[in-house]
Amino acid sequence: MPKDTIHQTQKVTPSAPEIAVKSSQFSRRPTITPPKPRRDISTPSIALGEIPNLQILNEKGEVSDPAHEPKLESAEHLKIYRAMILARKLDTRMLTMQRQGEMGTFAPGMGQEATQVGQIYPLLQKDWFSPSYRSFGAQLWRGWTIEGLMLLWNGYADGFNIPDGVNDLPFSIVIGSQVATATGVAMGLKRQKDNAVVVTNFGDGAISQGIIGESFNFAAVDKAPIVFVCENNGYAISMPVQKQTGADFLAGRSLGYGIPSMRVDGNDILAMIVAMNGAVDRARRGEGPTFLEAVTYRMSLHTTADDPKVYRKDEEVEYWKTRCPIARYEKYLINKDLLSIEAIEKIATECEQEVLAGRERFRELAKANPRVVFDYMYQTLPAELQEQKQEYLNKLDRKETDQ
Amino acid sequence: MPKDTIHQTQKVTPSAPEIAVKSSQFSRRPTITPPKPRRDISTPSIALGEIPNLQILNEKGEVSDPAHEPKLESAEHLKIYRAMILARKLDTRMLTMQRQGEMGTFAPGMGQEATQVGQIYPLLQKDWFSPSYRSFGAQLWRGWTIEGLMLLWNGYADGFNIPDGVNDLPFSIVIGSQVATATGVAMGLKRQKDNAVVVTNFGDGAISQGIIGESFNFAAVDKAPIVFVCENNGYAISMPVQKQTGADFLAGRSLGYGIPSMRVDGNDILAMIVAMNGAVDRARRGEGPTFLEAVTYRMSLHTTADDPKVYRKDEEVEYWKTRCPIARYEKYLINKDLLSIEAIEKIATECEQEVLAGRERFRELAKANPRVVFDYMYQTLPAELQEQKQEYLNKLDRKETDQ
Amino acid sequence: MPQMNMAESLNLALDECMNADERVCIMGEDIAVNGGVFRITKGLLEKYGEDRVIDTPLAENAIIGTAVGMAITGLKPVAEIQFSGFTMQAFDQIEQNMARYRNRSRGRYPVPMVLRTPYGGGIRAVEHHSESREAYWAHTPGLKVVIPSGPRNARSLLNAAINDPDPVIFYEPKAVYRAYREDVPDEPEAIEIGKAQVVRTGSDITLIAYGAMMRPTLEATEDLVDLHNVDVEVIDLLSISPMDTQTLVDSVSKTGRCVIVHEGPRNCGIAAEIIARLNEKAFEHLEAPVNRVTGYDIHFPHFQVEQHYLPDPDTIIQAVKQTLAYE
Amino acid sequence: MPQMNMAESLNLALDECMNADERVCIMGEDIAVNGGVFRITKGLLEKYGEDRVIDTPLAENAIIGTAVGMAITGLKPVAEIQFSGFTMQAFDQIEQNMARYRNRSRGRYPVPMVLRTPYGGGIRAVEHHSESREAYWAHTPGLKVVIPSGPRNARSLLNAAINDPDPVIFYEPKAVYRAYREDVPDEPEAIEIGKAQVVRTGSDITLIAYGAMMRPTLEATEDLVDLHNVDVEVIDLLSISPMDTQTLVDSVSKTGRCVIVHEGPRNCGIAAEIIARLNEKAFEHLEAPVNRVTGYDIHFPHFQVEQHYLPDPDTIIQAVKQTLAYE
Ligand SMILES: Cc1ncc(C[n+]2csc(CCOP(=O)(O)OP(=O)(O)O)c2C)c(N)n1
Ligand SMILES: Cc1ncc(C[n+]2csc(CCOP(=O)(O)OP(=O)(O)O)c2C)c(N)n1
Ligand SMILES: [Mg+2]
């Protein structure tokens, strides 16, 4: 997909359900100030309101919530569809490459394509994205290259070069860590008044990390322009989300911090787009952070080092295959006459070609340069590190002589 | 107060409002298992229920919620009242001692006596208490001695000796840290099936620490027998709670973790006792953790090194004086004919004497022994530390010779 | 004596400790149902049940914080942190509670727990998965820090760590987990935390290493002995803190020369501490500067070039030659 | 040249940096309305407003984590951690983001931020308020670590740290905040991070210290010179990492003897690293073992006995005598 068109997405109407109102009991700012009691506790209880659930397309690809069905142009639909196919093709190819010894351990995203593409769909180029490691789909849309992603997952530092014009942070392997950085970026953008927003994602396991709660709090207090997306894909490695939390769902996690939230069917691309659109708009209007729990499923392995048979049943995976985000969207597009069997095949072939072309570039670029490992440590390398670098380069020289 | 009677508190009736039910939307365990969707999102929204507020005595000392007024014996009332007076006397005395150079920097608890005494009232001796540093009132009840508290706040290691028969953890200075330990203690007790419970407290500032969210989560998942008490005293040093959080209140913080909660008037000893009694019972019945936000006010300094005039208005402090937990309870007891002006004076004098006697013992005990600083590092001091210890003792010997 | 790799011998140690003492329980991310991402805890859930083999939520700081609490109630928790890079998340609870509780409670609440974690490079892992920061823990009063180097000592050392009355950081060289097998006696061997092992006696120079670095060190030794005719004395440190200073001093006092090998950063690393101690106690015997072959003070590089970052036999040989050449 | 104490000169440095560069913002617990618990940030809220002087919620890890994010957008955050003991809470974000972002983004996102924090003993504080763990940061690649010793160098060093393109840990010796006043020039002085200062030249022995330990070191020096007739050379390290190895090596090559003073724990501390470097680069000049006068490997004791834990002039003098007596 040509990079310059990526960020010119269509304005989405109608808008998302009004989440700020529905959970307003939590996000209402204090009204009672001293000398009255800071917290009025004379009422017998505080009603907490409700969290909206959003699903627009059901698993059969039928519109289950017509009121929120976005009015997107056909070309836009196809762009979105294509992005999901490209994500899946890359995923599949990388798995093959890994099995053939041409790729390091990586985290497949199969099944999460709607969550991925939906969460960055409303972003402009100037906006920021701070993803976790399972974010190919979104990163491709944002302008990261196929070869770059292949490089970095195969242990080449060059994969971490951020493409020109892309504002995003490199994905983070440290669970939850990217959320604090993202919150800081949002606080920084707000202070620089350039009206940009930040999206960050993390998993159903990650939400157990204290730093995510701390980040919620900082974002809420600062009214920072950020959207937190929890991709609840059912598992943190082997740990089912039911054992990860004592609550029934994760969307409630932000409410106690004063951040409104919504639960979204993460395998429904339309719901993801509508929900994200509302949340991004809120952030851009200066109304502060929003939290979305996207309910999806990790159809593949945790990473290529993982064996899910140890901890989950095949029938569960089979069930979720029937909820595949791509199949669902495909049915919708076919029903709307936006897609034909031929078009599906054409797009599949094109995307496969694009991935293979990326692999070619990856193969050309895949030359590790051990000589640069000191180069980005500091703006100017301190004397003691210059010495260590020399020692290291001598070692490399010696090895080359030896070989 | 004689130590052996402390833990024989009266069974409290009626019981607390049923919080587990009221916020049940959060604590309900998942019912849908694979192959159905793990999280049903087909309903338009999730109703969140409500958080009960509990106040039994209003600021005039009148019963505002007769349904929950606990039926306590007179002797019990007097024991509770006395414990609150003792806490305040100790506080006042230590402040004087600090100003006279006989005490280190410490954190006064004035205004929080009801929160303090209420939170440990339902505990048995075998139960555990893991407090923050502003917890004199509760610690005295639990069996810590006046002289011990004076010693430790004046920089004597001996103050950390845990009195015999007391199960508690030494208070923690590190904000939020004691909550993780407490959660682990609860997990340990549960595994040892001795049916004991844990109470831990922390402030409105502390709740911003990620470790508290992590502890909520661990406790909820493990169904550990613990009660989390947030003493919302309005400030974290200079930071008003309104700037500490984007939410209107703190009681909601645990709901997203599946832990039911309640807001309690922390200056109302009856509400504190009833709420804690319910929460402790829940824990003891194996129903898991509860979270209480006790709304109170720090009437005094953050610590003796603090100058609150920089960040808060006198009129605010004046207002809260009218909500003093001791005055409120006194009015109630007088109205009930359980207390007379003479009795008040007698108790005040007795408590003052008790504190002064404690100070005497403190003065006798206040001998720092620099020679023991290595002694509790390990069960057996490793050779390298034996050497360091010798080096250190030689230094002490030299100093003594020099003097 | 069955042949085992280190993953198996660690599993054996956990199993025998849990079997011998029901206070021992294990906890961490993916350790129960999944048996651990490196399968070190495999099969233990089935044997000892959910109450003693605990799959925790994903939060390292709370794993250590709650383990401390459990230890205070009399249990002996063995907590796994999935990769040592993520002990950073738990620094707070390690430094502020695990290391301190015995002292701050004046002996009332000892913390007989173990923090197990795989450390080090060499398995082509992603960012943050190859760190060696044992020096952080050596610099933290109240802890003990041990690192086994092979299947056999791993088993005894873990057994000793679990039975130690104080908190032990147990670093597992993940590059060694499945690298080779060796005979492991049926009965656990007595091993004392705080003792190093002289694995080869020699008279020309002392080589000090530990953990995964023992392999390149021994490989270098072979070459040095066979091809270069250097009579190397090799010490496996095993216990990083407390350290067996006496054994190191005795050796270097004899050989006069020393090379220290570790993969963690150099600045304030374990080698610096060893040098300081040799300086204090073997000064008059030192015939050459003690040489450090360590990781550099940079972030562990992406895995395509990790082999260049890690100390290797060639670099060790060079350092030995240089040290021997010093006059 | 006005006379200032260190609290005032640090406040001056913050003020002049904020005035000169509007990208500089400060953040932390109680730093805005309250002006900081040590009043280092006093008056800055009134001058620079809420957007640049930010009272944060009580969470150290998020303070550092969000400061990194802010730095990535082009700001220059100066984050205060109220006491260095609570940098443990932020270890995760310090090690995993602050220290790494330049490198992991291949130069795209440098992190020109400063972490300011009061460290060390001597003010009769409660538990966790007297730690000196600069060695943790020296052992962490990607950071710079500096520690001023007096009002004058504190101002220039903080200025240099704020203007440095890389993340700097700035430890403030809290015992010195109000200990004395000295002349502080109106204009900030150029000072290079990475350079030590020879504060007294001498020929008999080199004394190396930094931060709060400069005062007992200089006191000891006075006695040594005046009463014991020892010609001491004294070096104020100022920059812990990178370290001015050359200056240290030059000095010790000249004097042949050395004592290093710091208050943090000994094991893997800064002194160990200095000894390792002297061993490497001044070996042939060393006439005696380098001596360490440091904190012990125990938890900082309760304040009634803290003076015994802390290195004092007498202990330094003893160490110098011992080192001079070595033959
Ligand atoms: C701080 C930290 N702890 C542990 C890990 C090891 N780890 C990698 S992925 C993972 C599970 C994450 O689960 P989740 O947040 O649900 O994301 P998902 O993998 O499902 O996308 C774990 C424990 C890590 N990378 N970082
Ligand atoms: C981890 C940590 N960070 C910072 C501090 C310094 N500090 C001591 S008390 C305090 C405020 C605590 O406020 P709160 O939790 O509301 O408790 P309160 O003092 O009001 O009882 C702070 C920031 C600390 N002790 N520990
Ligand atoms: Mg997941």
Ligand SMILES: [Mg+2]
């Ligand atoms: Mg408070």
